[in-house]
Amino acid sequence: MFLHALRRQRLPLARWPLHRFIATKNVVADPMTGEFMPSTPDIQPNRLEIKRNPNPATPPPSNTLVFGHTFVSWAAGAHRHLTRHRVAQTDHMLTIPWDAVSGWGTPEIKPYGPFQMEPSSTVLHYAQTLFEGMKAYRDEHGKVTLFRPDMNMKRMNNSARRIALPTFNGEALIDLIKQLVRLDQHWVPKEPGHSLYVRPTLIGTQKAIGVGPPNEALLFVILSPVGPYYASGFKPIALYGTTEFVRAAPGGTGAYKLGVNYAPGVLPQKAAAALGYAQNLWLHGEEHELTEVGTMNMFVVFSKEDGSTELVTPPLDGMILPGVTRDSVLTLAREHVSGKRLPNLTEKLKVSERRVTMKEVKEAAAAGRLVEMFGAGTAAVISPVNRIGYLGEDVHIPTGEDGMGPVSRPIWTELVGRQWGTIPSEWSVPVTE
Amino acid sequence: MFLHALRRQRLPLARWPLHRFIATKNVVADPMTGEFMPSTPDIQPNRLEIKRNPNPATPPPSNTLVFGHTFVSWAAGAHRHLTRHRVAQTDHMLTIPWDAVSGWGTPEIKPYGPFQMEPSSTVLHYAQTLFEGMKAYRDEHGKVTLFRPDMNMKRMNNSARRIALPTFNGEALIDLIKQLVRLDQHWVPKEPGHSLYVRPTLIGTQKAIGVGPPNEALLFVILSPVGPYYASGFKPIALYGTTEFVRAAPGGTGAYKLGVNYAPGVLPQKAAAALGYAQNLWLHGEEHELTEVGTMNMFVVFSKEDGSTELVTPPLDGMILPGVTRDSVLTLAREHVSGKRLPNLTEKLKVSERRVTMKEVKEAAAAGRLVEMFGAGTAAVISPVNRIGYLGEDVHIPTGEDGMGPVSRPIWTELVGRQWGTIPSEWSVPVTE
Numbered sequence: 001m002f003l004h005a006l007r008r009q010r011l012p013l014a015r016w017p018l019h020r021f022i023a024t025k026n027v028v029a030d031p032m033t034g035e036f037m038p039s040t041p042d043i044q045p046n047r048l049e050i051k052r053n054p055n056p057a058t059p060p061p062s063n064t065l066v067f068g069h070t071f072v073s074w075a076a077g078a079h080r081h082l083t084r085h086r087v088a089q090t091d092h093m094l095t096i097p098w099d100a101v102s103g104w105g106t107p108e109i110k111p112y113g114p115f116q117m118e119p120s121s122t123v124l125h126y127a128q129t130l131f132e133g134m135k136a137y138r139d140e141h142g143k144v145t146l147f148r149p150d151m152n153m154k155r156m157n158n159s160a161r162r163i164a165l166p167t168f169n170g171e172a173l174i175d176l177i178k179q180l181v182r183l184d185q186h187w188v189p190k191e192p193g194h195s196l197y198v199r200p201t202l203i204g205t206q207k208a209i210g211v212g213p214p215n216e217a218l219l220f221v222i223l224s225p226v227g228p229y230y231a232s233g234f235k236p237i238a239l240y241g242t243t244e245f246v247r248a249a250p251g252g253t254g255a256y257k258l259g260v261n262y263a264p265g266v267l268p269q270k271a272a273a274a275l276g277y278a279q280n281l282w283l284h285g286e287e288h289e290l291t292e293v294g295t296m297n298m299f300v301v302f303s304k305e306d307g308s309t310e311l312v313t314p315p316l317d318g319m320i321l322p323g324v325t326r327d328s329v330l331t332l333a334r335e336h337v338s339g340k341r342l343p344n345l346t347e348k349l350k351v352s353e354r355r356v357t358m359k360e361v362k363e364a365a366a367a368g369r370l371v372e373m374f375g376a377g378t379a380a381v382i383s384p385v386n387r388i389g390y391l392g393e394d395v396h397i398p399t400g401e402d403g404m405g406p407v408s409r410p411i412w413t414e415l416v417g418r419q420w421g422t423i424p425s426e427w428s429v430p431v432t433e
Numbered sequence: 434m435f436l437h438a439l440r441r442q443r444l445p446l447a448r449w450p451l452h453r454f455i456a457t458k459n460v461v462a463d464p465m466t467g468e469f470m471p472s473t474p475d476i477q478p479n480r481l482e483i484k485r486n487p488n489p490a491t492p493p494p495s496n497t498l499v500f501g502h503t504f505v506s507w508a509a510g511a512h513r514h515l516t517r518h519r520v521a522q523t524d525h526m527l528t529i530p531w532d533a534v535s536g537w538g539t540p541e542i543k544p545y546g547p548f549q550m551e552p553s554s555t556v557l558h559y560a561q562t563l564f565e566g567m568k569a570y571r572d573e574h575g576k577v578t579l580f581r582p583d584m585n586m587k588r589m590n591n592s593a594r595r596i597a598l599p600t601f602n603g604e605a606l607i608d609l610i611k612q613l614v615r616l617d618q619h620w621v622p623k624e625p626g627h628s629l630y631v632r633p634t635l636i637g638t639q640k641a642i643g644v645g646p647p648n649e650a651l652l653f654v655i656l657s658p659v660g661p662y663y664a665s666g667f668k669p670i671a672l673y674g675t676t677e678f679v680r681a682a683p684g685g686t687g688a689y690k691l692g693v694n695y696a697p698g699v700l701p702q703k704a705a706a707a708l709g710y711a712q713n714l715w716l717h718g719e720e721h722e723l724t725e726v727g728t729m730n731m732f733v734v735f736s737k738e739d740g741s742t743e744l745v746t747p748p749l750d751g752m753i754l755p756g757v758t759r760d761s762v763l764t765l766a767r768e769h770v771s772g773k774r775l776p777n778l779t780e781k782l783k784v785s786e787r788r789v790t791m792k793e794v795k796e797a798a799a800a801g802r803l804v805e806m807f808g809a810g811t812a813a814v815i816s817p818v819n820r821i822g823y824l825g826e827d828v829h830i831p832t833g834e835d836g837m838g839p840v841s842r843p844i845w846t847e848l849v850g851r852q853w854g855t856i857p858s859e860w861s862v863p864v865t866e
Contacts, residue, residue: 089552089553093552112552114549114550114551114552115549115550115551115552116547116548116549116550117547117548117549117550118547118548119522119526119545119547119548119634119653119655120522120655120657123556123557124556124562124634124636124692125562125564125632125634125692125695126692126695126696127560127562127691127692127693127695127696128696128699129557129558129560129696131558161700162697162700163696163697163699163700164699164700164703197642199558199642201552201557201558203557204696209630209632209655209657211695211698211699211702211728212699212702213699213703220552222552222553222642224553224642243684244684245684245685246682246683246684246685249679249682249683249685250679250682251676251677251678251679252678252679252682252685252697253697258560258696258697259557259558259559259560259693259696260560260692260693260696260697262558262559262560262644263559263560263561263562263596263637263691263692263693264595264596264685264686264691264693265644266559266561266596266597266644266645266646267594267595267596267597269644269645270597270646295644
């Protein structure tokens with residue numbers, strides 16, 4: 001029925017496979033034929049309706065906000081992108097409905113509260129959900145900023161395309177997220193290392209038990225103040241080299257931030273914890289290539305025979321999540337190599353996006369050429385690793401006195417400086433004056 | 434906090450990996466330590482509370498119920514386990530809440546209607562959902578039955594273990610499902626080939642943005658009358674041999690009926706449809722092993738040089754969903770081989786669960802030894818295949834005059850006879866007298 005409403009323009013489409021379909025300014029690809037057709041309305045920030053919460057809550061004291069702490073004893077020391085923490089939602093949330101006929105509807109900022117959801121909604125059956133994780137920071141002058149939100153919007157749209165949920169103008173959503181954060185800005189903690197976690201989520205809400213592109217969806221954004229991941233100093237973590245389970249596979253969804261990548265990881269995480277490891281190190285293929293750490297991207301540092309140092313992370317080959325922290329680490333390291341030096345970082349640095357196997361890691365460790373290893377993600381920023389359980393033995397990895405290594409420490413310093421606003425950069429996007 | 438409430442018994446646990454943990458009668462494994470601890474209460478049918486719908490609806494006329502029909506032009510001929518159809522929910526639904534402290538709570542049968550759901554519920558972010566698909570049939574005498582519901586309960590518990598959702602007594606849930614179906618029994622269509630689709634679903638409802646085993650969950654069952662998959666005769670389908678995307682991978686979740694296996698399949702389905710194929714034929718590995726068809730299991734029939742016929746389906750190697758129809762087809766074929774003959778089926782039949790590659794299929798087709806190929810699932814029961822698009826060319830597959838082949842036809846006849854009650858069997862479980 002809505003196909004008629006869309007009044008398709010028939011234009012040829014040469015691209016294949018379908019996940020390369022491009023939603024250009026005013027045309028989108030027909031889900032069936034691949035032909036371009038006029039798109040329905042995009043997100044329109046000027047239509048925003050704000051309904052203030054008549055019963056605002058008092059934000060919890062910052063010292064009760066310890067990221068990943070509250071449930072950590074139960075979840076067995078899980079150091080992950082998002083571990084369990086006492087959740088305090090702020091007073092408001094943003095919702096934007098979508099349907100296949102009308103496109104994106106009226107954005108609303110309204111009191112945080114439950115949705116009415118049909119039992120037949122497709123998200124509850126077929127996992128039609130994707131999300132982003134971002135943080136709003138308060139700098140020393142009180143100004144609130146977001147960190148590289150354009151990266152999250154780009155990834156969110158890529159995720160949406162992968163599971164046939166609607167895409168949208170990322171700038172428009174950033175505009176609305178800023179308005180939401182401004183309204184709840186007193187929830188952004190003042191203390192260094194604290195932040196306001198921002199969770200945009202997009203779900204399929206079609207009320208019909210059928211597998212297919214949903215004809216209804218809901219985008220919502222909720223906010224939650226969080227404490228620092230490491231309350232005092234860095235605590236290196238031990239990883240379990242996992243071959244029994246996979247996080248991702250070629251042709252799968254590992255490169256997208258979809259709900260489907262998370263539920264299956266809980267059991268392997270419990271399994272690793274039962275053996276005394278904090279996280280899974282996901283190993284791929286017969287050569288046991290390193291891919292990711294729990295829900296973080298992963299970096300390994302080798303010292304080479306010529307005296308140089310190589311910073312390695314697996315390439316974005318379809319199995320690796322394109323993390324914002326991953327990209328930031330790579331960008332800072334490459335800027336350093338090209339002359340925009342970071343203090344206290346070796347000038348003989350090589351930056352590689354390439355495959356790295358457990359064999360290479362083991363041999364480097366045995367030869368004393370393994371410098372350090374760390375996870376990178378929004379929650380912990382940098383998470384040093386001191387041990388990998390692999391095929392029945394432990395591979396030990398050097399860590400510095402404070403837990404950080406000689407490459408991660410200067411990169412971390414620059415990165416959190418840019419996040420907290422002590423180092424000015426274009427990555428920091430103002431939300432308030 | 435609830436760890437204290439559980440007052441753990443510390444007992445050693447030797448089993449590994451964790452997905453082998455066994456929930457025995459009164460003890461379950463601690464999610465962190467793997468130690469056994471006393472379990473919380475299981476589902477208790479005697480606590481059922483029934484709240485009748487004060488505004489019951491009139492079931493739609495059966496001729497409007499055509500399985501997979503209503504949206505089929507949009508979803509491009511998708512012949513899948515569950516295609517889009519006009520959904521009519523019955524008057525009632527069953528809900529059973531669970532939490533980590535109290536275990537399974539009071540089962541309720543109440544009017545079908547929306548849930549109140551927190552935006553932070555883990556199912557909406559991390560895809561903590563699993564489901565089952567069953568059918569209730571009405572026989573020629575008016576009696577309503579379920580088909581092999583024990584198989585669905587076993588698989589549902591396996592699915593729950595895989596994503597750390599709570600398990601339960603399958604017999605207890607069957608008891609409650611029977612009570613639900615009995616209450617809405619006038620919704621079970623009388624016409625042959627029609628049935629009442631039963632959808633048990635289990636979701637994680639913890640109100641906290643953290644990845645981990647949820648401390649709250651909800652099991653619900655909804656019902657929907659459906660028409661026959663093939664309104665008149667069988668219509669063989671064309672498959673696209675898919676190597677660009679995967680449905681499952683070793684170490685993944687393909688063997689479990691989880692929501693996560695479905696959302697990622699929508700885009701490949703659209704891609705196949707855009708090329709003129711009804712479904713994806715998921716090919717695995719370098720040798721392009723056949724695994725599943727869309728969301729159905731798959732069978733291939735070869736004629737051998739010695740005059741025998743081989744019925745082949747891929748083994749349950751961790752990537753294949755253990756389908757109830759798959760098991761029923763295998764069981765009937767093996768009973769035939771062992772002497773409990775099916776009419777009109779060759780006596781020289783061999784039944785194999787083994788790997789089968791596209792090379793073998795192509796060579797058999799070229800040599801005239803490919804007898805037939807079909808998908809097997811709850812929706813279509815048997816779905817014959819007449820063509821496979823593979824590496825740029827089409828492999829053609831014989832089909833009989835009515836669309837069925839010489840092996841599938843006698844098996845289908847016996848199977849639907851047992852489902853509809855015209856052939857008495859233990860597989861048919863009475864719901865009403």
